[in-house]
Amino acid sequence: MGTRAVIFDTDPGQDDAVAILAALASPELEVLGISTVAGNIPLDLTTKNALKLVELAGRTDVPVHAGCDRPLGRALVTAEHVHGETGLDGPDLPEPATKAGAAHGADFIIETVRSREAGTVTLLTLGPLTNVALAFAKAPDIVSRLQGLVMMGGGCFEGGNITPAAEFNVYVDPEAAAMVFRSGVPITVLSLDVTHKMRSTKERIAAFRDLGNAAGKAVAAMLTFSERFDVEKYDWEGAPLHDPSVTAYVLDPDMFEGRDVNVEIETGSPLTRGMTVVDYWGVTGRAKNAFWVRSGDSDRFFALLTERIGRLP
Numbered sequence: 001m002g003t004r005a006v007i008f009d010t011d012p013g014q015d016d017a018v019a020i021l022a023a024l025a026s027p028e029l030e031v032l033g034i035s036t037v038a039g040n041i042p043l044d045l046t047t048k049n050a051l052k053l054v055e056l057a058g059r060t061d062v063p064v065h066a067g068c069d070r071p072l073g074r075a076l077v078t079a080e081h082v083h084g085e086t087g088l089d090g091p092d093l094p095e096p097a098t099k100a101g102a103a104h105g106a107d108f109i110i111e112t113v114r115s116r117e118a119g120t121v122t123l124l125t126l127g128p129l130t131n132v133a134l135a136f137a138k139a140p141d142i143v144s145r146l147q148g149l150v151m152m153g154g155g156c157f158e159g160g161n162i163t164p165a166a167e168f169n170v171y172v173d174p175e176a177a178a179m180v181f182r183s184g185v186p187i188t189v190l191s192l193d194v195t196h197k198m199r200s201t202k203e204r205i206a207a208f209r210d211l212g213n214a215a216g217k218a219v220a221a222m223l224t225f226s227e228r229f230d231v232e233k234y235d236w237e238g239a240p241l242h243d244p245s246v247t248a249y250v251l252d253p254d255m256f257e258g259r260d261v262n263v264e265i266e267t268g269s270p271l272t273r274g275m276t277v278v279d280y281w282g283v284t285g286r287a288k289n290a291f292w293v294r295s296g297d298s299d300r301f302f303a304l305l306t307e308r309i310g311r312l313p
Contacts, residue, residue, distance in 0.1 A: 003027065003028055003029060003030040004028060004029055004030065004122060004147075004250065005029075005030045005032055005116060005120050005121045005122070006023065006029055006030065006031055006032065006121070006122045006123070006124050006250065007031075007032050007033055007034070007035065007108075007109060007112060007113075007121060007122075007123050007124065008020055008023070008031065008033075008034045008035070008124050008125075008126065009034075009035045009036075009037060009067070009105070009109070009123060009124070009125045009126070009127065009129075009131050009132055010034060010035075010036060010037070010046070010050065010125070010126040010127050010243075011036065011037050011038065011039030011040045011041065011046045011087075011126065011127030011128065012036075012040070012046055012049040012050055012053060012087060012088065012126075013039075013040040013041070013046070013049070013083055013087055013088070013126070013127070013243065014083055014087075014088060014089075014090065014222035014223060014225065014226040015126075015226065015241055015242045015243040015244060016040070016049075016126045016127070016243045017049070017053055017088060017218075017219070017222055018219055018222070018223070018241065018243070018244045018305060018309070019124075019126055019152075019243040019244040019245075019246055019247045020034065020050070020053050020057075020126075020247075021053060021056070021057055021215055021219065021308075021309055021312060022244055022247045022248075022251075022304075022305050022308040022309060023124070023247045023250075024053075024054070024057040024059045024062065024312070025057065025215075025308040025309060025311040025312050026247070026251055026308055028251060029247075029250065029251070031059070031062050032062075032112050032116075032121065033062060033063040033064065033065060033101075033108060033112060034050045034054070034062060034063070034064045034065070035064075035065050035066075035067045035105030035106070035108050035109055035131050036050050036064065036065070036066050036067055036100075036105060037067045037068050037105065037127045037128055037130050037131045038068060038069050038070055038071075038076050038078070038128070038130070039078070039079075039127035039128045039168075039169065039172055040078060040079045040080075040082070040083050040087050040127065040168075041078050041079070041080060041083060041085075041086070041087035042069065042076070042078060043066055043067070043068070043069040044066075045086060045087050046087060046127075047064060047066040047100050048095075048096060049086070049087050049088050050064045050100075051064050051096035051098050051099070051100065052088065052093045052094070052095075052096050054098070055094075055096055055097065055098060056093060056214065056215055056218060056312070056313070057215065057312050057313070058312065058313045060098050063101045063108070064098075064100045064101065065100055065101045065103050065104065065105045065107075065108040066100050066104070066105055067104060067105025067106055067108075067130070067131035067134075068105070068106070068130040068131050068134060070130075071128060071130055071172055071173035071175070071176065072130055072133060072134070072173055072175045072176050073175050074172075074173065074174075074175070076172070077162075077171065077172050079162075079168060082226060083226060084225060084226075088222060089222075089225045089226075090218075090221035090222040090223070090224060090225030090226070091217070091218040091221035091222055093218065105131045106131045106132075106134040106135040106138065107135075107138075109123070109131065109132065109135040109142070110135050110138060110139040110142055113139075113142040113145050113146060114139070114141070114142060114145065116145075118144070118145040119145065119146075119147050120147055121145070121146055121147060122146065122147045122148050122149065122150060122250065123146060123148075123149040123150070123185075124149075124150050124151075124246050124247070124250065125149060125150070125151040125152070125153070125169075125246075126151075126152050126169075126243040126246060127169055127172075128169050128170075128172040128173040128176060128177075129151070129153075129169070129170075129173060129176040129177045129179075129180045130173045130176045132149070132176070132180055133173075133175070133176035133177075133179040133180055134176075136179060136180065136183050136185075137179065143183050143184055143185050144184075146185055146186075147186075148185065148186035148187065148188065149180070149185050149186065149187050149188070150187075150188045150190070150246050150249055150250055151169075151187065151188070151189055151190065151246065152169060152190045152191075152195065152242050152243045152245060152246050153167055153169040153170045153177065153189060153190075153191065153276070154167050154169075154170050154189055154191040154192070154263070154276030154278070155167045155191050155192035155193060155276060156191060156193055156276065156278040156280060156292065156294075157193050157280075157294070158191070158192040158193050158196050159192070160192070160274075160275070161192060162274075163272075163273070163274070165266070165271065165272040165273075165274070165275040166266075166272065166273060166274035166275050166276075167191065167192050167274070167276065170265060170274040170275075170276055171273060171274030172274070174265050174266065174267045174273055174274040175267055177265045177274070177276075178264075178265040178267055181263050181264070181265055181289055181290065182289075184289075186291075187263075187289065187290040187291070188249065188258075188290070188291045188293065189258075189263065189276075189290050189291065189292050189293060190242075190245040190246050190249055190256075190293050191276065191292065191293065191294075192240070192242075193292075193293070193294045193295070194245060194256065194258075194293045194294060194295055194296045195240050195241065195242040195245050196240045197240075197295065197296060197298050198240060198241045198242075198244075198245060198296065198298050198301050198302070199236055199237065199238030199239060199240055199241070199298065200223045200238045200239055200240075200241045200302075201237055201238035202237075202238070204238065204302045204306075205220050205223045205224055206220070207302070207306045208220040208223070208305075208306060208309055211306070211309060211310045213309075213310065213312060213313060214312075214313055215309050215312035215313060216306075216309050216310060216312075219309055223239075223241070226239065244301075244305055245293075245296065245301070247305075248296075248301050248304055248305065249293065251304060251308075252300070252304060255296050255297040255300045255301060255304075256293045256295065256296040256297075257293070257294060257295045257296070258291055258292050258293035258294050258295075259280070259291070259292060259294070260288040260290070260291055260292075261278050261279055261280055261282075261288055261289075261290055261291075261292045262278075262279040262284060262286040262287060262288050262289055262290075263276050263277065263278050263279075263289060263290045263292065264276075264277045264279075264286070265277070278292055280292065
């Protein structure tokens with residue numbers, strides 16, 4: 001099997017970092033670049049963090065492009081309360097020596113998808129969908145050129161994590177999410193329904209630290225920092241590790257289970273803003289527009305991530 005060409009659109013974030021590092025360590029994936037978006041933290045920090053990650057992985061060949069600094073039509077909501085002021089609190093990573101590319105993140109997505117053979121590029125989205133919605137609006141032709149879009153976002157059976165109804169990535173820019181779900185691009189959704197089962201217990205964090213490499217130590221430090229918030233919030237042994245489910249799905253989809261559904265995004269209600277309204281039981285007759293992942297094998301998930309992070313410097 002050949003390599004799969006992917007573009008990350010992301011707002012790193014400790015869990016974004018693990019997703020990106022695992023992908024950069026995977027020969028099955030050709031990471032064409034990273035576009036950054038405001039989300040977990042403001043854009044200047046998500047961009048700086050993406051540069052730190054490609055340097056940590058020894059992969060400065062992977063370009064980073066800064067995208068949208070705010071949602072399409074709303075004030076930016078961020079999550080420093082989870083990720084810390086830098087977004088990558090935990091490890092002490094050096095300031096990046098490399099610079100972001102000149103092109104806007106949305107334009108980078110457009111140009112890259114157009115430059116590759118149709119049906120060969122997959123978008124992997126780990127944050128709000130602002131850049132992707134902008135790219136689709138500016139260049140509708142790229143929608144049919146994509147192999148698909150695999151995203152972390154939303155929730156159905158698990159509800160929300162920023163409000164009772166909404167998951168953070170969708171809540172930040174629900175209009176962008178609505179545009180993407182209406183676009184016709186083949187979407188796979190790794191939602192809270194599955195990521196809440198992928199918990200970074202002390203033993204799993206120790207396995208990253210015990211790898212002994214710089215990336216393993218950095219991942220362990222990141223997860224030790226970010227999990228303190230979620231452990232207190234959920235009262236679980238270990239915090240959910242959300243975004244790496246996207247990388248894991250692309251590498252090993254057989255560890256997950258789900259079904260084709262219709263997903264609509266709530267943009268009008270103050271109470272349920274950003275809710276992913278999932279027709280899981282097919283009661284509306286609306287056309288199916290996404291594959292909704294509901295469960296996965298957490299042991300297999302952490303074994304894959306640990307093995308991949310172990311390949312890095």
